[in-house]
Amino acid sequence: MLSGLDGHSYGDLAKSMGIEFLEGSAERVVGRMPVAGNTQPYGLLHGGASCVLAETLGSSGAALHAGPSRIAVGIEINATHHRSASEGFVTGVATRVHGGRTLATYDIVITDDRDRRVCTARLTCMLRDLPGA
Numbered sequence: 001m002l003s004g005l006d007g008h009s010y011g012d013l014a015k016s017m018g019i020e021f022l023e024g025s026a027e028r029v030v031g032r033m034p035v036a037g038n039t040q041p042y043g044l045l046h047g048g049a050s051c052v053l054a055e056t057l058g059s060s061g062a063a064l065h066a067g068p069s070r071i072a073v074g075i076e077i078n079a080t081h082h083r084s085a086s087e088g089f090v091t092g093v094a095t096r097v098h099g100g101r102t103l104a105t106y107d108i109v110i111t112d113d114r115d116r117r118v119c120t121a122r123l124t125c126m127l128r129d130l131p132g133a
Contacts, residue, residue: 014056017049022091026065026099029057029106032091044084050110050119051079057094058106058123065099065127072104072125079121088113094123102127 017038023030031053038049055074062072090110098105103124110119 013052017052019053019056021060024060024064026061027096029061029064029094030091031057032089034089035085035087039086044086045090045118047079047081047119050081050090051077051121053090053092053110054079054094054108054119054121055123057092058108058121059125061094061096061106062104062123062125062127065096065104069130071128071130073128074123075126076124077121079119081119082117083112085112085118090118097122100127 018034019031020033021029021031033049033053035045038046040046055077058077059072059074066072090112092108092110094106094108096104097107104127105122105124108119108121108123109117110121112118
């Protein structure tokens with residue numbers, strides 16, 4: 001696991017989709033996901049899979065921004081799918097655009113192996129105190 005992401009739980013969905021973290025900080029999180037196993041019936045990357053990658057990366061950055069005694073909960077995501085991907089990996093880069101006390105927002109750009117933009121997403125997370133803290 002990457003420094004800064006040590007001990008962070010990503011949940012079963014990220015694991016089952018094959019999401020791998022490459023870089024992580026509160027300002028920027030980078031990860032990748034295989035296209036294989038995450039496709040729709042036509043063999044193309046499922047748009048929902050792109051949203052899962054975007055939310056996983058953005059919410060991980062928001063959790064790092066929030067700190068160890070707080071949690072980040074996604075409250076809004078939007079995505080524009082620019083092109084299809086049918087093989088290899090897609091890589092997402094989540095960049096913090098707002099990091100406040102109660103909200104954190106990330107822009108996420110997902111590209112294919114040829115560095116072509118597949119999806120652009122924006123995620124906003126609410127930051128809350130850890131229950132029982």
